Amino acid sequence: MGGSGSRLSKELLAEYQGSTLTGSLPSARAHRRFCELLPQEHRSVEESLQARVSLEQILSLPELKANPFKERICKVFSTSPSRDSLSFEDFLDLLSVFSDTATPDIKSHYAFRIFDFDDDGTLNREDLSQLVNCLTGESEDTRLSASEMKQLIDNILEESDIDRDGTINLSEFQHVISRSPDFASSFKIVL
Amino acid sequence: MKPPKASQRFRSIRRNANQHYFYQESLLLSNLEDSFTADETGDSHDPEQIFQNIQFQKDLMANIRCRPWTMGQKLRALRRAKDIVLKFEGRLTRTRGYQAAGAKLWRKFARLACNFVVIFIPWEMRIKKIESHFGSGVASYFIFLRWLFGINIVLTIMTGAFIVLPELIAGQPFGSTASKTIPKEHIASAQDLDTVWSLGGYLQYSVLFYGYYGRERRIGRAGYRLPLAYFLVGMAVFAYSFIILLKKMAKNSRMSLASASNENYTFCWRVFCAWDYLIGNPEAAESKTAAIVNSIREAILEEQEKKKSKNLAVTICLRVVANILVLVSLAGSIYLIYFVVDRSQKLAQSKKELTLWEKNEVSVVVSLVTMLAPSAFDLIAALEMYHPRTTLRFQLARVLVLYLGNLYSLIIALLDKVNSMSIEEAAPQNSTSHWIDSTVFFATRAAPGEERWSTLGPGIGLRRNSTWASEEANIPTYISPLSGANKTTVSTRSPQDQCWETYVGQEMLKLSIIDMLFTVASILLIDFFRGLFVRYLSDYWCWDLESKFPEYGEFKIAENVLHLVYNQGMIWMGAFFSPCLPAFNVLKLIGLMYLRSWAVLTCNAPHQQVFRASRSNNFYLAMLLFMLFLCMLPTIFAIVRYKPSLNCGPFSGQEKIYDIVSETIEKDFPTWFGSVIGYISSPVVILPAVLLLFMLIYYLQSIARSLKLSNHQLRMQIQNASIVSEDRKKVAQMVEARIQTQDETTKRFPKDSDLGSQLSSAYSVTPQNNGTVVNFDSSSSRSKTDFGLKD
Numbered sequence: 001m002g003g004s005g006s007r008l009s010k011e012l013l014a015e016y017q018g019s020t021l022t023g024s025l026p027s028a029r030a031h032r033r034f035c036e037l038l039p040q041e042h043r044s045v046e047e048s049l050q051a052r053v054s055l056e057q058i059l060s061l062p063e064l065k066a067n068p069f070k071e072r073i074c075k076v077f078s079t080s081p082s083r084d085s086l087s088f089e090d091f092l093d094l095l096s097v098f099s100d101t102a103t104p105d106i107k108s109h110y111a112f113r114i115f116d117f118d119d120d121g122t123l124n125r126e127d128l129s130q131l132v133n134c135l136t137g138e139s140e141d142t143r144l145s146a147s148e149m150k151q152l153i154d155n156i157l158e159e160s161d162i163d164r165d166g167t168i169n170l171s172e173f174q175h176v177i178s179r180s181p182d183f184a185s186s187f188k189i190v191l
Numbered sequence: 192m193k194p195p196k197a198s199q200r201f202r203s204i205r206r207n208a209n210q211h212y213f214y215q216e217s218l219l220l221s222n223l224e225d226s227f228t229a230d231e232t233g234d235s236h237d238p239e240q241i242f243q244n245i246q247f248q249k250d251l252m253a254n255i256r257c258r259p260w261t262m263g264q265k266l267r268a269l270r271r272a273k274d275i276v277l278k279f280e281g282r283l284t285r286t287r288g289y290q291a292a293g294a295k296l297w298r299k300f301a302r303l304a305c306n307f308v309v310i311f312i313p314w315e316m317r318i319k320k321i322e323s324h325f326g327s328g329v330a331s332y333f334i335f336l337r338w339l340f341g342i343n344i345v346l347t348i349m350t351g352a353f354i355v356l357p358e359l360i361a362g363q364p365f366g367s368t369a370s371k372t373i374p375k376e377h378i379a380s381a382q383d384l385d386t387v388w389s390l391g392g393y394l395q396y397s398v399l400f401y402g403y404y405g406r407e408r409r410i411g412r413a414g415y416r417l418p419l420a421y422f423l424v425g426m427a428v429f430a431y432s433f434i435i436l437l438k439k440m441a442k443n444s445r446m447s448l449a450s451a452s453n454e455n456y457t458f459c460w461r462v463f464c465a466w467d468y469l470i471g472n473p474e475a476a477e478s479k480t481a482a483i484v485n486s487i488r489e490a491i492l493e494e495q496e497k498k499k500s501k502n503l504a505v506t507i508c509l510r511v512v513a514n515i516l517v518l519v520s521l522a523g524s525i526y527l528i529y530f531v532v533d534r535s536q537k538l539a540q541s542k543k544e545l546t547l548w549e550k551n552e553v554s555v556v557v558s559l560v561t562m563l564a565p566s567a568f569d570l571i572a573a574l575e576m577y578h579p580r581t582t583l584r585f586q587l588a589r590v591l592v593l594y595l596g597n598l599y600s601l602i603i604a605l606l607d608k609v610n611s612m613s614i615e616e617a618a619p620q621n622s623t624s625h626w627i628d629s630t631v632f633f634a635t636r637a638a639p640g641e642e643r644w645s646t647l648g649p650g651i652g653l654r655r656n657s658t659w660a661s662e663e664a665n666i667p668t669y670i671s672p673l674s675g676a677n678k679t680t681v682s683t684r685s686p687q688d689q690c691w692e693t694y695v696g697q698e699m700l701k702l703s704i705i706d707m708l709f710t711v712a713s714i715l716l717i718d719f720f721r722g723l724f725v726r727y728l729s730d731y732w733c734w735d736l737e738s739k740f741p742e743y744g745e746f747k748i749a750e751n752v753l754h755l756v757y758n759q760g761m762i763w764m765g766a767f768f769s770p771c772l773p774a775f776n777v778l779k780l781i782g783l784m785y786l787r788s789w790a791v792l793t794c795n796a797p798h799q800q801v802f803r804a805s806r807s808n809n810f811y812l813a814m815l816l817f818m819l820f821l822c823m824l825p826t827i828f829a830i831v832r833y834k835p836s837l838n839c840g841p842f843s844g845q846e847k848i849y850d851i852v853s854e855t856i857e858k859d860f861p862t863w864f865g866s867v868i869g870y871i872s873s874p875v876v877i878l879p880a881v882l883l884l885f886m887l888i889y890y891l892q893s894i895a896r897s898l899k900l901s902n903h904q905l906r907m908q909i910q911n912a913s914i915v916s917e918d919r920k921k922v923a924q925m926v927e928a929r930i931q932t933q934d935e936t937t938k939r940f941p942k943d944s945d946l947g948s949q950l951s952s953a954y955s956v957t958p959q960n961n962g963t964v965v966n967f968d969s970s971s972s973r974s975k976t977d978f979g980l981k982d
Contacts, residue, residue, distance in 0.1 A: 062471050063471050065471070065473070066470055066471055066472060066473050066475070066476035067466070067468060067470075067476075068466065068476075068480075069466070077261075079261055079263065089261070089262035089263055089266075090261070090262065092262055093261055093262045096262075098468065102256075103256075103257050105257065105259075106257060106258075106259050109259040110259065111463070115463070128462075131462065132462060132487075135462065135465060135466060135480065135483050135484075136480065136483065136484050136487075137477075137480045137484075142480060142481065142484045144484070144487065144488075148487075148488070148491055151491055151494070152458060152462070152487060152491060155458040155490075155491075155494065156458045156459050156462060159455070159456050159457075159458055159459050160456065160459050162906060162909050162910060162913075163909055163910060163912070163913030163916075164910060164913060165913060165917075173463075176456050176459045176460075176463065177463060177464065179456060180456070180460050180463075180464045181443075182464060183460075183463075183464040185331075186326075186464065186466070186467045186468060186469065187464075187468055188468055188469055189468050189469065190319055190322075190469065
């Protein structure tokens with residue numbers, strides 16, 4: 001596996017590809033981009049598979065920079081105890097969920113986790129208002145007023161909360177998302 | 192036995208819960224671990240259980256991609272599953288070795304093929320760049336264009352491989368038969384720019400058009416049946432288009448189930464599905480943010496306004512006025528086309544030489560109308576004051592009606608002419624003829640007895656009459672005395688010119704070319720120069736050109752997609768009569784792709800407000816399907832109604848074009864086959880089949896209705912179930928309070944406190960995780976009994 005510097009062995013690639021990703025996202029390309037984020041001395045194959053990249057570096061990727069949910073995305077896919085760094089496998093995970101070939105179920109599952117700001121398994125009112133604030137940006141004239149926010153959240157809950165418990169759980173969320181025609185095509189990141 | 196296992200499971204759950212959530216994945220993983228440990232703990236001698244376990248692992252391996260686990264978990268599960276299967280399959284059977292190896296090789300090959308094919312998808316980087324700047328709405332136009340490009344490539348391959356190539360290789364070469372030579376009087380002008388522009392001369396007598404193809408039943412050494420192939424490929428073009436379009440629509444409607452139900456999730460979608468993750472450009476991100484804020488605010492306003500009452504009278508008045516205007520303009524455009532056709536007809540009669548404008552007047556007018564009328568509709572729609580999405584839909588409907596009206600009025604005029612050409616071929620004693628220059632597009636029906644011999648002397652007219660009569664006797668061969676009759680300078684029509692199918696093909700190709708020129712002109716003029724104007728002159732202008740009128744143009748997704756649909760409709764209309772039309776369309780689409788992608792990146796700004804034309808992705812595909820159906824009708828009509836021309840094409844001499852099929856069945860197949868086909872195509876079989884199809888449609892519709900009803904009932908059940916679980920929550924809280932008080936008094940069993948806290952947290956999860964209700968209930972009830980035992 002020493003080979004040429006920073007190339008994954010074929011068996012490992014095949015394993016990744018066969019079990020988790022489909023052909024349209026070559027793991028080799030992902031590995032190259034991941035290695036670019038590592039400091040120079042850690043770019044060998046063995047090290048890159050074990051090394052972890054900090055959140056700031058991942059956030060500097062052009063595909064993520066403009067995304068209002070970038071911190072949440074990184075937190076969700078990070079498997080480290082303090083949730084602040086991504087390993088190569090996490091990175092592959094991220095790319096495979098956001099790829100063209102992931103099923104809508106997986107996408108909606110991860111979208112739910114991204115939107116769940118307090119990580120409690122449901123979307124309650126605070127989660128929803130944080131979500132809307134992320135979407136509307138930082139400047140004063142684009143933020144919604146308190147009454148608008150309240151009305152918006154009331155309407156959202158009225159539409160999607162089937163069991164009327166004041167929060168949206170995973171199945172309700174997936175039900176709403178599955179009816180949307182353009183969720184799958186917009187929930188995509190391509191390297 | 193049981194309590195340690197239960198606590199083990201609880202511990203693993205709690206470990207998982209700290210890292211992730213109370214999600215189904217943790218349960219599945221714990222099931223996985225359970226099954227694994229079950230194997231090792233001595234149940235392994237039961238073949239039934241082994242078999243089920245192996246099935247489970249195999250299912251796991253097949254579905255591993257669909258599980259929302261992290262990469263590490265997936266890899267571990269996969270390796271474990273493979274180990275189990277390997278270990279136990281060896282024990283159960285040995286003959287599966289080859290099968291397994293074969294399956295593995297096949298999977299590897301399929302993956303390689305998939306990777307390989309992806310390299311060939313064209314324009315990936317270009318579309319990705321547009322996606323990151325403009326979002327997925329604008330990019331959908333380009334993806335649709337690429338899909339149409341794929342369809343046209345397949346159509347080109349079909350027509351090229353089965354019709355064009357055999358004719359080129361094995362058919363009679365150019366100049367050998369009558370239908371393949373340029374008549375003498377046209378040779379002199381065959382290379383003029385004029386003739387080439389109107390697709391006459393060398394182009395007319397080439398594989399481009401129907402008239403070139405030979406009549407022989409079999410050509411070449413292998414006996415390739417060209418006429419039969421021509422007919423079958425013509426039908427196959429439509430069949431293939433239908434099939435691929437319906438497949439794509441079915442796939443789309445499976446992915447979005449909303450089309451069948453009337454569920455309304457506007458607010459949810461505007462918040463959850465609003466962001467376009469493909470955007471990588473900060474400027475585009477800003478406009479997207481602005482668009483999202485606008486859409487949320489507008490939805491809130493709409494909600495509030497639903498409760499207000501509006502001043503309806505004025506609005507309805509204005510809407511009626513707007514609709515009247517639109518109808519007037521539609522009628523006006525159809526009349527204009529008819530008028531221009533008529534005028535060019537009269538001009539062709541009265542004048543010898545037509546100016547450039549007069550020759551091309553009709554197609555220029557058609558293209559101008561196609562280009563300007565949508566903008567006019569846009570302005571009129573401002574009167575109506577509908578919701579923007581409704582406005583967009585009305586606009587699309589009107590533009591579609593306009594395009595269809597244009598296409599149909601053209602084709603009706605063409606078919607009129609075809610009709611008259613057919614009549615004239617069938618009745619040569621009639622001393623009528625059409626002195627139609629090949630550059631004039633349309634003609635109205637010629638009344639019998641109409642004399643157009645005014646430019647010729649009577650002597651030539653007589654000679655022409657006699658050659659008409661003799662021509663009727665010798666059908667396929669060309670009669671040379673005729674050329675002697677046409678020594679005048681006035682362009683006359685020789686038998687080859689009477690090829691109505693070539694004529695139709697020529698018209699369609701001309702329309703396509705002119706449409707392309709106008710598209711290029713409009714992109715350059717409207718978008719590019721506007722962009723230059725705004726960019727460079729805004730410094731010297733009184734007001735800021737970039738933010739007020741005229742601004743940079745926006746990419747009008749809906750109208751451009753509609754234009755693509757119209758373009759494809761033209762191709763379908765003409766494909767039977769001009770086999771190289773799909774090939775031309777391929778080149779046209781390539782050019783369009785490059786030009787439009789350049790234009791959108793240089794001259795357009797991202798949208799401020801984006802409204803989708805409809806909730807489903809199938810809207811544009813449905814329009815395409817509608818267009819395909821309507822454009823197939825004229826071809827079918829011409830095939831069924833008109834007699835093929837006598838002097839050109841692969842079907843000359845037959846009564847109807849489709850006779851080639853029955854002729855082939857009679858001559859080349861055994862007799863029993865012919866009689867079977869005869870039975871099948873008789874009304875005795877066809878009518879019951881049609882009835883059966885109607886019954887099937889009714890049955891499927893009633894199934895869909897009942898499914899909707901059961902959906903509704905399930906929803907009610909969920910709501911009722913949640914009320915029940917609320918009560919259960921209260922009970923659990925009371926139990927927890929009891930446990931807490933007992934803990935404080937007796938600290939004998941630390942493990943029980945674990946169980947107790949697990950119990951309360953498990954209960955707090957119960958109402959939310961629908962799928963996990965049962966499991967948690969059972970496990971916690973088990974712990975409750977354990978607790979009861981220990982108590």
